[in-house]
Amino acid sequence: MSALKNLVPARFLTLSAHLVIIITIFWSRDNNVKSCLPLEFTEEQFKTEDTRIVVALSVTLGLLAVELAGFFSGVSMFNSNQSLLSLVAHSSASVSLSLFVFQQWPCWTIWIIFSLCSVVPAVLELVLLISWK
Template sequence: MSAISSLVPARFLTITAHLVIVITIFWSRENNVKACLPLDFTPEQYDTEDKKLVVALAVTLGLFVIELAGFFSGVSMFNSTQGLLSTGVHASAAVALLFFLFEQWQCDSYWWILAVCSVLPACVEILLFIAVFGLKKKPL
């Protein structure tokens, strides 16, 4: 099995693992929201932090749609550069988000994980979409 063809299942599995962890955080976000607040917080503070975390999780899910659309359409499925980048950042995101979930990190750390591990591969995916469909170029 060549290196490129072994990246396809690895990429799919790491994207799926990242997606499952994000959905798990979405369902059980109460403890993470409380970790972002002082010990004596008001309901308004809780609602504000909860909304911030929900927005971050919703943005992550939207970026998953972009990346999975490119993957399943074949635009980037066999692109080794995108496959390696995506596999690396989604595996890193899965590990970091497990720490976020179990160690109850501050909510601000989620935004850093989102920026590096979800925005970066989605932007590359968008560039590949533009190259393939807009410029009618063959993917690298």
């Protein structure tokens, strides 16, 4: 039982860290898009990559909202499997997104981070929310 008590604050912290990094990337989106593009790029290339990043970050924020709703409602707060999965996924997302910003990874890598670290825990959170009585 003590391990479960330690998962709850750790999960909250990793969810918060992921949220803060996503918001930070939104604020500095212009610089992140420019770092993904070649040195000489057209305005159309910039708009295309900017739209892709905005979509990925917006959907990630939506999925984080779903997870936070399930967490704060108590549906999954004390579910150890969901807590562990969420802890691993969001800590991985936080580290990966930090590396995305600092090492100037290509823009398509945000979709891999999104699919592995945001979609999987959010889908399982939705399953828990739907099956909750």
